[in-house]
Amino acid sequence: MKVRVFVNLKPGVLDPQGRAVHHALEGLGFAGVEDVRIGRMIELDAADDTTDEALDTMCRQLLANTVIENYRIEKEPA
Amino acid sequence: MKVRVFVNLKPGVLDPQGRAVHHALEGLGFAGVEDVRIGRMIELDAADDTTDEALDTMCRQLLANTVIENYRIEKEPA
Numbered sequence: 248m249k250v251r252v253f254v255n256l257k258p259g260v261l262d263p264q265g266r267a268v269h270h271a272l273e274g275l276g277f278a279g280v281e282d283v284r285i286g287r288m289i290e291l292d293a294a295d296d297t298t299d300e301a302l303d304t305m306c307r308q309l310l311a312n313t314v315i316e317n318y319r320i321e322k323e324p325a
Numbered sequence: 326m327k328v329r330v331f332v333n334l335k336p337g338v339l340d341p342q343g344r345a346v347h348h349a350l351e352g353l354g355f356a357g358v359e360d361v362r363i364g365r366m367i368e369l370d371a372a373d374d375t376t377d378e379a380l381d382t383m384c385r386q387l388l389a390n391t392v393i394e395n396y397r398i399e400k401e402p403a
Contacts, residue, residue, distance in 0.1 A: 281370040283369055286367075290364065
């Protein structure tokens with residue numbers, strides 16, 4: 248099955264990459280953007296018997312830094 | 326309004342970051358994962374009158390490299 252993990256910075260954590268993109272958008276003339284935050288989308292092609300617990304453990308151990316990041320797991324059956 | 330832009334590598338484009346994560350997952354004992362691809366999720370806080378065309382132009386000019394990446398725009402009204 249296909250699993251998508253979305254990882255984004257917790258509110259309040261400084262996002263220099265997002266700030267740079269925001270600045271670049273303004274430089275290109277897009278004035279209506281107030282804030283930009285950048286996160287990761289990790290697409291896993293996992294075996295159908297992969298448990299939710301295993302996915303959660305993957306996120307906590309490797310995919311996300313839970314000190315500064317939140318993650319959300321979205322499963323899409325094959 | 327909140328806009329999410331998902332950027333991922335086109336199929337066939339080598340993803341060294343995804344491969345490294347895949348390898349690390351195997352090292353941690355998660356054997357059921359067959360493939361890992363890593364993309365970006367860009368969250369924009371855009372003015373409500375931002376047009377779809379403007380968002381598309383942002384993606385083409387800055388947020389995605391359309392030579393090797395696909396993007397998908399998801400709008401979420403405030």
